[in-house]
Amino acid sequence: MPPIAPDAPRVHDVLIVGGGLVGASLAIALAPLGLDVGLVEASPPGALPAVFDQRNLSFAEATVHALDALGVLPLLRAPTGRIRRIHASRAGDFGRIRLDAATHGRQEFGQVVVARDFGEALEARLVQLRSLSRYRPARFLGLEVSDAAYRSVRIADAEGERVLRARLLVAADGARSSVCDALGIAAREHDYQQTLFVARLRTQAPPDGTAYERLTASGPTALLPRGDGHYGLVHGVAGAEAAAVAALDDAGFLARVQAAFGWRAGRFLMVGPRSAYPIVGSVAEALVAPRAVLVGNAAQSLHPLGAQGFNLGLRDALTLAECIAAAPGDAGDAAVLRLHAARRADDRARTLAFSDGLARLTANDAPLLRPLRSAGLLAGDASGWLQAWLVGGAMGYRGDVPALCRGAA
Numbered sequence: 347m348p349p350i351a352p353d354a355p356r357v358h359d360v361l362i363v364g365g366g367l368v369g370a371s372l373a374i375a376l377a378p379l380g381l382d383v384g385l386v387e388a389s390p391p392g393a394l395p396a397v398f399d400q401r402n403l404s405f406a407e408a409t410v411h412a413l414d415a416l417g418v419l420p421l422l423r424a425p426t427g428r429i430r431r432i433h434a435s436r437a438g439d440f441g442r443i444r445l446d447a448a449t450h451g452r453q454e455f456g457q458v459v460v461a462r463d464f465g466e467a468l469e470a471r472l473v474q475l476r477s478l479s480r481y482r483p484a485r486f487l488g489l490e491v492s493d494a495a496y497r498s499v500r501i502a503d504a505e506g507e508r509v510l511r512a513r514l515l516v517a518a519d520g521a522r523s524s525v526c527d528a529l530g531i532a533a534r535e536h537d538y539q540q541t542l543f544v545a546r547l548r549t550q551a552p553p554d555g556t557a558y559e560r561l562t563a564s565g566p567t568a569l570l571p572r573g574d575g576h577y578g579l580v581h582g583v584a585g586a587e588a589a590a591v592a593a594l595d596d597a598g599f600l601a602r603v604q605a606a607f608g609w610r611a612g613r614f615l616m617v618g619p620r621s622a623y624p625i626v627g628s629v630a631e632a633l634v635a636p637r638a639v640l641v642g643n644a645a646q647s648l649h650p651l652g653a654q655g656f657n658l659g660l661r662d663a664l665t666l667a668e669c670i671a672a673a674p675g676d677a678g679d680a681a682v683l684r685l686h687a688a689r690r691a692d693d694r695a696r697t698l699a700f701s702d703g704l705a706r707l708t709a710n711d712a713p714l715l716r717p718l719r720s721a722g723l724l725a726g727d728a729s730g731w732l733q734a735w736l737v738g739g740a741m742g743y744r745g746d747v748p749a750l751c752r753g754a755a
Contacts, residue, residue, distance in 0.1 A: 358384040358479070359677045360670075361499060361512035363486045363525050365389065366397045367461075367656050368642030369518030370468045372663035374416045375750075377475050379671055384510060385472075386501055387482035397520075398465025399621060401544050402570050402578025404429070404557070406456045406657045408742025408751035412664055415750045417474075421467040425573030427458035430555035433610070436562070454555075456742075458570045458578055481510075486519065489528045497637045497678070514678035515638040516666070521628050523644035529635045536702070538625040538649055540565040541588035545620040546572070547579040547603075550612030560607045565625075566650075567606045576618075577611065579603065580650065585624060592622055625649055629698060633687045637678035639666060646694065648701045657742050658697050664748035665689050693745030 360376060362369045365387030373385050389395045405413065405426075413419045419426075432445040432455060447454050472478065484503040492498035497515040500507060517525035526533060542565065553571030560567045565582015572578050581603050583591050594602065600614045607614075628647045630640050642659030669686040670677045742751055 355498070355509045355511050356384065356479070357496070358382050358510065358512040360384070360514045360516060361497070361510055362386065362516040362518050363499070364516075364518035364520060364523075364642075364644070365480075365482070366395045366518065366520060366642070367403075367464070367468070368659040368663050369516070370472055371413075371416065371418070371660055372516060372518060372641060372667065373475065373478055374418065374468075374471055375664055375667040376670070377477065379667070379674075380477070381670075381677060382479070383477065384479045384481060384512065386484045386486060386499075386510075387480060388485065390483040394462065394465040394469065398461045400546065400619065401461040401621070402572065402580070403459045403461050403464055403656055404456060404570055405459060406654075406742030407452065407454065408747060409657045409660055410457055411753040412660060412748065412750040415753075416471070418464075418467050418471050421470045422459065422463055423466065424460065424463045427553060427571040427573040427578075428453075428555050429455045429458060429557045429571060432557050432559070434559040434561070436560070455557075458557075458572050460572065460578070486524050486528075494636075512678070513637065513676055514670075514682075517638065517640045517644040518642050518663075519644055521626070521643045521647040523630075523640065525638075526630055526640055526644055529638050531630050531632050531635060531640065533628045533630045536627045537585075538565075538627065539585045540582050540625045541585050541591075542623045542625060542650060543579075543581045543583065543591065543599075543620050544623065545579045545581075546618035547577040547614060548575075548616040549577060549614055553577055553611075558607070558610060562606060567603060569607070569611055579617065581606065582625075588622060588624070592620070627702060633690060633694075634683040636680070637683075639683055639686060641666060646698060648698065654697050654701055658694070661693060661742070661748055661751060662690060664750055665746070668748055689746045691745075693747075696744050 359381040361384040362372055363386045365385055369385065373383055376383050430447045434443045481501060481503055484501045487500040487502055487507065490498035490500055490509055492511065496511045496513060499510045499512065499515060501510060517523050519525055547569065552575050555571055557571060558569040564584040566580065567582065568580040570578040596617050600617055604614045627649055630645050633640050633645055641662040645662060648655045648658065666686050669682050673679060673682050
């Protein structure tokens, strides 16, 4: 790691604010380009960011291809869960959607990884990057006046405040991004009035490669097949009920989840520690500003229904890396950023529309919508072209797909 002088402002080709899933992945993707990259991280050495907890990440096939090429997946110490089948239904509606990877000529749709395991693998890969300068623990304070060739960024770390300069500033600091605010980019928010409880679940019938999604007016209940013989449970409740659900003991919580999900996976036997996450979506009104770009949750934060959040954010990062590689010399050049925004437009718009539309439609219990939803479920289960469209989106092949996602080096 290059030494960081405490007195003179350090100059980077790219400065990434945020060392979570997308920010760390971007730093890794930029490594082969020979750029001087800085990474501003809130967590100190030896500690993982808070996002790397016991949540279960569902990686689409395109994401699996990319993370393998980036050298991250081989560093996972725990086995992943393979998603070979998808089963989706809604309480109170007729029909269901069943997708089988083998039917579409695939071994799997994707893989399930525990966020903490993934964080450890990312950290192991970051340690291997000799050209990366890491500022940690550090906090973004704001932007300083600078000339047209650079962004000047003020941060605070253990040594006090300092100013860093970069040809390109990347906001990867998550939803309600401080960098986004400093750039003057507005974001539209939508509170779904739902809270998701996440936990490890042991069932009478062990995972067989099927990912289940049971939809209700108060949110989804999903079972994701993990690699340790358990399911990753996601249980959505109305926001007003979250405190009461959090207060349930394990037996009461299991009974509630069993009633919401049904018996397709047999009896629910044991649940691990639970974490709760209120669901608020946000969409930045612009992806780029002069010598600055937003990626991941700083650009858009999705409803977890459909499990597209990190998959979309990784495609943000990989597309940006490709645009920078295609025009060497100045990572923050206006033409690079215009190209990035244009390439991300279709994938972003479609994924946002799908995730938000599905969340709103399935949460609406109006009687007139039930036959329409039932017809959609029946069509999705029977129609070859509709299944192919759903599969393409679920596997991460939507819009202008980065080369690493396609399995191309």
